[in-house]
Amino acid sequence: MKCTVCRGPAIIDLRRHNANFCGDHFLKFCRDQVAKAISQHDMIAPGQRVLVAVSGGKDSLALWDLLVELGYDVEGMTIGLGIGDYSDASTAASVAFAESRGLPLRRIDLRGDYGYDIPTAAAVTRRVPCSSCGTSKRHLIDSAALDGGFDVVATGHNLDDEAAVLLGNVLHWHTAYLGRQAPVLPGRDGFPRKVKPLVRLSERETAAYCVVRGIDYIVDECPMAEGNRHLRYKEALNSIEAASPGTKHAFYFEFLDKAADRFRPEAAEAQEGLRPCATCGSPTTADVCAFCRLVDRVSDADPVPVELLRAGRGRGGNASNRNKNRTKVNR
Amino acid sequence: MKCTVCRGPAIIDLRRHNANFCGDHFLKFCRDQVAKAISQHDMIAPGQRVLVAVSGGKDSLALWDLLVELGYDVEGMTIGLGIGDYSDASTAASVAFAESRGLPLRRIDLRGDYGYDIPTAAAVTRRVPCSSCGTSKRHLIDSAALDGGFDVVATGHNLDDEAAVLLGNVLHWHTAYLGRQAPVLPGRDGFPRKVKPLVRLSERETAAYCVVRGIDYIVDECPMAEGNRHLRYKEALNSIEAASPGTKHAFYFEFLDKAADRFRPEAAEAQEGLRPCATCGSPTTADVCAFCRLVDRVSDADPVPVELLRAGRGRGGNASNRNKNRTKVNR
Numbered sequence: 001m002k003c004t005v006c007r008g009p010a011i012i013d014l015r016r017h018n019a020n021f022c023g024d025h026f027l028k029f030c031r032d033q034v035a036k037a038i039s040q041h042d043m044i045a046p047g048q049r050v051l052v053a054v055s056g057g058k059d060s061l062a063l064w065d066l067l068v069e070l071g072y073d074v075e076g077m078t079i080g081l082g083i084g085d086y087s088d089a090s091t092a093a094s095v096a097f098a099e100s101r102g103l104p105l106r107r108i109d110l111r112g113d114y115g116y117d118i119p120t121a122a123a124v125t126r127r128v129p130c131s132s133c134g135t136s137k138r139h140l141i142d143s144a145a146l147d148g149g150f151d152v153v154a155t156g157h158n159l160d161d162e163a164a165v166l167l168g169n170v171l172h173w174h175t176a177y178l179g180r181q182a183p184v185l186p187g188r189d190g191f192p193r194k195v196k197p198l199v200r201l202s203e204r205e206t207a208a209y210c211v212v213r214g215i216d217y218i219v220d221e222c223p224m225a226e227g228n229r230h231l232r233y234k235e236a237l238n239s240i241e242a243a244s245p246g247t248k249h250a251f252y253f254e255f256l257d258k259a260a261d262r263f264r265p266e267a268a269e270a271q272e273g274l275r276p277c278a279t280c281g282s283p284t285t286a287d288v289c290a291f292c293r294l295v296d297r298v299s300d301a302d303p304v305p306v307e308l309l310r311a312g313r314g315r316g317g318n319a320s321n322r323n324k325n326r327t328k329v330n331r
Numbered sequence: 332m333k334c335t336v337c338r339g340p341a342i343i344d345l346r347r348h349n350a351n352f353c354g355d356h357f358l359k360f361c362r363d364q365v366a367k368a369i370s371q372h373d374m375i376a377p378g379q380r381v382l383v384a385v386s387g388g389k390d391s392l393a394l395w396d397l398l399v400e401l402g403y404d405v406e407g408m409t410i411g412l413g414i415g416d417y418s419d420a421s422t423a424a425s426v427a428f429a430e431s432r433g434l435p436l437r438r439i440d441l442r443g444d445y446g447y448d449i450p451t452a453a454a455v456t457r458r459v460p461c462s463s464c465g466t467s468k469r470h471l472i473d474s475a476a477l478d479g480g481f482d483v484v485a486t487g488h489n490l491d492d493e494a495a496v497l498l499g500n501v502l503h504w505h506t507a508y509l510g511r512q513a514p515v516l517p518g519r520d521g522f523p524r525k526v527k528p529l530v531r532l533s534e535r536e537t538a539a540y541c542v543v544r545g546i547d548y549i550v551d552e553c554p555m556a557e558g559n560r561h562l563r564y565k566e567a568l569n570s571i572e573a574a575s576p577g578t579k580h581a582f583y584f585e586f587l588d589k590a591a592d593r594f595r596p597e598a599a600e601a602q603e604g605l606r607p608c609a610t611c612g613s614p615t616t617a618d619v620c621a622f623c624r625l626v627d628r629v630s631d632a633d634p635v636p637v638e639l640l641r642a643g644r645g646r647g648g649n650a651s652n653r654n655k656n657r658t659k660v661n662r
Contacts, residue, residue, distance in 0.1 A: 170501050171571070171578055173585040232574055236567040240502070243563055247502055254504040262593040 012208050015245035023212045030209045033200040034066045041183045043195035048151035050074045051192075053141050054105070056093030058217045059156030062206040063198055065213060067154060068103065074154075077144055079137055080109035082117020083129075084306035089218045097215060106148075108140055115299035118224065123304040124297060129224035132294055139282060139291035145192035157196040160203045163248040164233040166255055171233075179267025182260065189274050190283040199252070223306065343539050346576035354543045361540045364531040365397045372514045374526035379482035381405045382523075384472050385436070387424030389548045390487030393537040394529055396544060398485065399434065405485075408475055410468055411440035413448020414460075415637035420549045428546060437479075439471055446630035449555065454635040455628060460555035463625055470613060470622035476523035488527040491534045494579040495564040497586055502564075510598025513591065520605050521614040530583070554637065 001010040003022035010020035014029075021029055038044055050067060054060040054076040067074045078094040081087045091107070098105035111117045114136075121132035145153045162181070169177045187193035198206060210217050225231065241247050276282070277289035284290065332341040334353035341351035345360075352360055369375055381398060385391040385407040398405045409425040412418045422438070429436035442448045445467075452463035476484045493512070500508045518524035529537060541548050556562065572578050607613070608620035615621070 171582045173582075173589045175589055227574075229575065232571055236571055239570075240563055240567055244560065251502045251504075258504045258506055259593075262590075 011212070012205075014205070016202075016241070016249055018245075026208065027212055030062070030201060030205065031066060031069060034063075034197045035070055037183065037197050037200045038070075038195075041195070043184055043197055044072060044152050044154075048073070049149065050152045050154050051106075051141070051145045051148065051150040052076050052154045053137070053156070054078045054094045054097075055156070056090035056097075056218045057156070058207045058210045058215075058219075059158050059161075059198060059203065061093070061097050061215050061217045062201075062209045062213075063154060063156040064097070064103070065101075065215060066209075067197065068101070075104045075106065075148075075150070077106040077108070077141060079140055080107070080111065081133060081136070082109075082111045082303075082306075083119060083222060083224055086218075086220060086223055086306075087117075089220070093216060093218045097217075106144060108144070110136060111303075114295055116295065116301065117303065119306045119308070120301050120304045121294060121298045122224070123308070124301045125294070128228065130228060130230075132298070133224075135290045135294055139289070142192055143280075143282065146190070151193065153192050153194045155194065155196055156198055156206070158198040158201050158203050158206055159248055159252060160234055160237070161230075162196065162199055163237050163252045164230050166252055167233040167237060168229060175263050176266040176270040178260065179263035179265070180270075182256065189271075190276070190281075200249075202248070342543070343536075345536070347533075347572070347580055357539065358543055361393070361532060361536065362397060362400060365394075365528045366401055368514065368528050368531045369401075369526075372526070374515055374528055375403060375483050375485075379404070380480065381483045381485050382437075382472070382476045382479065382481040383407050383485045384468070384487070385409045385425045385428075386487070387421035387428075387549045388487070389538045389541045389546075389550075390489050390492075390529060390534065392424070392428050392546050392548045393532075393540045393544075394485060394487040395428070395434070396432075396546060397540075398528065399432070406435045406437065406479075406481070408437040408439070408472060410471055411438070411442065412464060412467070413440075413442045413634075413637075414450060414553060414555055417549075417551060417554055417637075418448075420551070424547060424549045428548075437475060439475070441467060442634075445626055447626065447632065448634065450637045450639070451632050451635045452625060452629045453555070454639070455632045456625070459559065461559060461561075463629070464555075466621045466625055470620070473523055474611075474613065477521070482524065484523050484525045486525065486527055487529055487537070489529040489532050489534050489537055490579055490583060491565055491568070492561075493527065493530055494568055494583045495561050497583055498564040498568060499560060506594050507597040507601040509591065510594035510596070511601075513587065520602075521607070521612075531580075533579070 001013060001020050002008065003010045003025050004019040005025040005028075006022060008022045011023050012026055013020045019029075044050060050072050052060065052064045052067065052074055054064060056078065064074060064076055076094065076098055078091055080091050094105060095107075097103075118129050118133045118136070121136070122129035125132055141153055144150075162183075166178075166181060168174075169181060183196045183199045185191070185194040201209075207217075209215075221231075237248055237251075273285050274283040275285075277284045277292055278287050279292040279296075280289060282289045282291070286293075288296075332344060332351050333339065334341045334356050335350040336356040336359075337353060339353045342354050343357050344351045350360075375381060381403050383391065383395045383398065383405055385395060387409070395405060395407055407425065407429055409422055411422050425436060426438075428434075449460050449464045449467070452467070453460035456463055472484055475481075493514075497509075497512060499505075500512060514527045514530045516522070516525040532540075538548075540546075552562075568579055568582075604616050605614040606616075608615045608623055609618050610623040610627075611620060613620045613622070617624075619627075
């Protein structure tokens with residue numbers, strides 16, 4: 001297998017691009033794809049300050065590294081979620097990466113700073129862990145970006161993530177979600193601008209990028225996300241992609257080109273009526289925002305160890321969702 | 332396992348309906364679902380004459396049986412496609428069903444009546460067999476319906492079929508196809524009205540219906556369709572449905588409710604400029620319709636045995652499609 005560019009020994013084949021690359025040209029390919037995403041979607045202007053949400057996984061560390069390589073002014077931010085060993089390893093990988101490159105990293109710890117962790121929040125709210133986790137991360141990153149005067153928040157969502165979210169949205173025709181699924185969410189009404197510079201790279205590619213760059217990322221997926229829908233949608237798309245390389249890319253980018261605009265009205269409607277949270281001032285459609293309600297509800301609860309909780313099992317599992325899709329039958 | 336209706340022994344569990352049924356109540360369930368589809372989508376008015384496209388498979392025989400049971404005035408039509416043993420068995424099952432019930436069946440034989448068969452057409456046109464097969468079946472059934480004075484053509488497309496077609500259409504955002512995917516295609520400009528009364532039943536349910544009713548259908552799928560995209564989309568949806576029963580139903584019916592209208596303009600556009608085929612008079616956007624061009628091209632060709640041809644392999648396989656989805660890469 002030879003590199004499509006230099007004919008040297010290739011280390012990776014990218015079937016959807018009908019190309020193979022050596023290490024150097026693969027790194028160049030990744031930089032070019034990120035630069036292209038940033039440029040095509042007007043993600044980051046020169047001189048803007050970028051806050052990168054960092055989990056210690058392949059995507060966020062590759063993103064941070066790529067943005068630095070491309071010359072952007074970037075700071076990392078990591079949140080200790082309290083999901084047992086997984087969160088410890090996550091923080092350790094983020095800190096090690098930042099220190100090895102001398103890059104600035106902001107740290108928040110849910111238990112230390114807000115008196116709860118994700119397993120406890122899932123148990124108390126009796127909802128899937130991904131729900132309180134998403135609420136917490138979104139709020140804390142948005143606030144940090146606004147308070148810190150950042151122009152843009154960058155997240156490590158890759159093509160597989162975006163295609164899986166899109167599949168979930170079309171399987172249920174969540175029209176408001178479809179209307180705002182985009183590689184850029186403009187800043188407005190107290191929300192920072194958010195961008196996804198990895199949308200042109202697959203997760204296999206971000207993993208390979210880290211390996212070639214010698215970035216030590218945590219390989220384990222979050223144990224609480226096991227068996228969740230997002231992973232099932234990824235598997236379904238992977239089986240189609242394997243037979244028809246390029247399907248995911250077409251699915252996501254053709255959506256942006258040909259369909260997304262048709263769902264904008266509902267997305268705009270869903271964002272109407274935003275006002276400042278009575279507690280923290282963040283934009284919300286309720287009196288108190290979801291994050292403040294979560295903190296209020298869970299911060300005094302007895303800690304629940306992660307081992308007692310897994311997505312889809314026991315308290316905090318998705319038993320309540322299990323019948324959601326069933327249709328009514330007329331007998 | 333007990334019947335949800337009568338508490339007698341159940342023979343089938345329908346997870347997406349959260350129900351189990353005994354034989355009698357399962358048959359009633361199927362009739363009710365078909366009656367509901369016909370009524371909700373205004374498929375067939377009382378007294379109208381219906382032509383059912385029959386392949387000898389579970390769906391078309393169940394459909395024929397159900398429409399007769401529901402009191403409609405139905406005639407069957409079967410087309411000998413010349414796909415070796417599969418087509419022989421297909422015709423035999425259709426004829427046996429019709430004779431056993433004393434129902435009228437129209438028969439066309441591609442080789443005898445038009446001088447070609449599907450394997451030969453696939454080999455000569457070097458396209459997937461499903462392409463010439465679809466063109467042939469659509470044209471011949473449409474013509475027979477119009478010539479025979481039928482009000483409606485009914486086809487055996489079930490929920491799995493429609494959901495898989497929808498998945499293919501959204502994966503590639505075929506906006507014109509999305510705009511006309513519906514359980515009813517109104518008759519217009521030389522096209523007969525077409526309806527799909529089985530859209531509320533899965534293929535597992537139509538198979539079970541045939542078993543309970545003692546209908547002897549051909550179990551084999553068409554050997555030329557092996558490995559085609561439609562089957563892959565079905566598999567992907569099956570894996571999601573297994574974990575979240577009801578997903579396929581929601582995907583298809585929420586699409587009809589919440590999204591289909593957004594794609595109508597392109598569908599209407601694609602049907603503009605229809606005029607009568609110079610050869611046969613059927614509506615077409617070209618001078619000569621796809622069917623007449625196909626017959627002209629393949630009817631004098633030497634027959635190609637089916638064994639030499641399989642979807643995706645050899646001549647007539649989909650090699651030409653294999654690179655279609657690959658995206659361009661900037662190097």
